[in-house]
Amino acid sequence: EVQLVESGGGLVQPGRSLKLSCAASGFTFSNYGMAWVRQTPTKGLEWVASISTGGGNTYYRDSVKGRFTISRDNAKNTQYLQMDSLRSEDTATYYCARQGPRLRSPFDYWGQGVMVTVSS
Amino acid sequence: DVQMTQSPSYLAASPGESVSISCKASKSISNNLAWYQEKPGKANKLLIHSGSTLQSGTPSRFSGSGSGTDFTLTIRSLESEDFAVYYCQQYNEYPPTFGSGTKLEIK
Numbered sequence: 761e762v763q764l765v766e767s768g769g770g771l772v773q774p775g776r777s778l779k780l781s782c783a784a785s786g787f788t789f790s791n792y793g794m795a796w797v798r799q800t801p802t803k804g805l806e807w808v809a810s811i812s813t814g815g816g817n818t819y820y821r822d823s824v825k826g827r828f829t830i831s832r833d834n835a836k837n838t839q840y841l842q843m844d845s846l847r848s849e850d851t852a853t854y855y856c857a858r859q860g861p862r863l864r865s866p867f868d869y870w871g872q873g874v875m876v877t878v879s880s
Numbered sequence: 881d882v883q884m885t886q887s888p889s890y891l892a893a894s895p896g897e898s899v900s901i902s903c904k905a906s907k908s909i910s911n912n913l914a915w916y917q918e919k920p921g922k923a924n925k926l927l928i929h930s931g932s933t934l935q936s937g938t939p940s941r942f943s944g945s946g947s948g949t950d951f952t953l954t955i956r957s958l959e960s961e962d963f964a965v966y967y968c969q970q971y972n973e974y975p976p977t978f979g980s981g982t983k984l985e986i987k
Contacts (some may be wrong), residue, residue: 764923805967805978821975855924864971866914868935870924 762786762869764856769874772846780841782856782871790814790834793859795867796841798852798876808854811839813861823849846878882906882970886979892987895958901982903951903968911947912972918965918981927966928953960986 768780780796795810809830810819818830829842839856853875857867883906893899903913911931916924926935928944931951941956955962963986968979 804980805969807976807978810974819974857924864912864973866926866929866969866971867916867924868926868929872921872923 762858764858764869764871766854766856766871766874769854769876771877771879773880774846774848774878776846777842777844778846778876779843780854780856780874780876782839782841784837784839784856784858787858789832789837791861793861793863793865794830794832794839795857795859796830796839797855797857797867797870798850799855799873800852803852806852809841810859812863817863843876846876848878850876851878852876881975882909882973882977884968884970884977884979886968886982889980889982891982891984893958893984894987895960897958898954898956899958899984900955901953901966901968901984903946903953903979905949905951905970908948909970909972912970913944913946913951914969914971915942915944915953916967916969918967924967955984958984 763785765783772778796808799805811830815832827845832839853873855873856871858869859865885904887902913931915928918924927938932944943954945952966982
């Protein structure tokens with residue numbers, strides 16, 4: 761059974777950093793691209809970042825470029841999202857999602873999400 | 881970015897009825913369109929990809945159609961477990977973008 765479990769969320773002040781983790785199990789992690797997707801009541805679902813199977817290619821939405829870094833450790837079956845210079849508009853529930861091996865793939869499995877609140 | 885316009889935003893129906901949800905892309909996305917189901921306390925579930933291909937485990941009462949810019953999710957003979965929120969998403973180009981969701985409630 762495919763499982764994706766996020767951790768690392770919480771309350772953080774604007775301008776500070778937070779690192780999310782996603783532990784994967786039930787599949788060969790290194791064979792799949794991975795992604796982070798966030799959700800807010802006002803903006804709905806927003807793709808944040810994706811990473812290729814080996815980690816050599818990464819993609820970001822414009823609003824997080826230069827502030828967020830997606831990475832993965834295939835030996836640990838874990839992906840990460842390092843979030844720096846956080847802003848109030850980054851407040852959201854963040855989901856870990858599995859993508860196919862191709863760049864253009866849907867998100868075929870999702871985690872249950874972790875809440876990130878950016879507030880002073 | 882490709883804008884995904886989903887309608888209606890809210891739909892009320894009774895078990896046994898059939899419903900359809902529309903999703904329109906602001907430019908052609910070929911058939912690179914997915915449909916997801918969101919339920920409280922559960923992980924989002926991929927129902928359909930490639931516009932009309934049922935993901936493994938998706939009941940046959942779900943169907944998807946369309947290509948280019950216009951897509952439809954149809955659910956025949958609604959069952960109680962189908963009342964949820966549904967989203968479309970294009971993955972033809974980056975950034976991937978989602979529709980705003982359709983909440984399907986019991987009438």
